[in-house]
Amino acid sequence: MAVVDLIDLPAIAPPNTPLVGLDLGEKTIGVAVSDATRMVASPLGLIRKTKFTDDAKALFKLMESRRASGIVIGLPVNMDGTEGTRCQSNRAFARNLLRLREDLPIAFWDERMSTMAVNRMLVGEADMTRARRADVVDKMAAAWILQGALDRLRNL
Incomplete structure (x- = not known):
């Protein structure tokens, strides 16, 4: 399977x-x-990057434990709508996952401002210190990304 459009997921x-x-x-x-x-997204965890194959193994293990059937990857599009090197890197990550699991449906979701929004929420509403935010911001951003995609799918 290839990367699919979110609405086809x-x-x-x-x-x-x-x-x-x-x-x-x-x-x-x-x-x-x-x-x-597919109504509510929740933060699950963090994978500390090492080698791609180890990262993929950890991801697949998490997916299997939750019986997850597809992936939505945040795509950090620039504010002007163009794609930079981070987008290329995320697309390459998806291609590499598909080399290991050809049957895995993967879609992208525009993640502009997700980390900033999560940081703002963690500071303003949760009153978290910088050190504590560092531990949770990435998994919270993942939940923000997934929730945005779920909301879009629900409103088709």
Whole structure:
């Protein structure tokens, strides 16, 4: 399977199975998961990046434990709508995942401002210190990304 358009994901991923959302950072991968009805996204955890194969193994293990059937990866599009090197890196990550699991449906979601929005929420509403935010921001950003995609799918 190839990377699919987000609106095609529900037809490809088996019904009543969760989706996983990813926020790909330089050092970590934030992971979130939806419920089986794909209504609500929740932060799940962090994968500390090492080698790609180890990162993929950890991701697949998380997916299997939740019976997740597809992935939504945040795409850090520039504010002017262009794609820079981070977008290329995220697309390459998806291609590499597909080399390991050809049957895995993967879609992208524009993640502009997700980390900033999460940081603002963690400071303003949760009153978290900078050190504590560093531990949760990537998985919260993954949940923000996945929730945005779920909301879009619900409003088709």
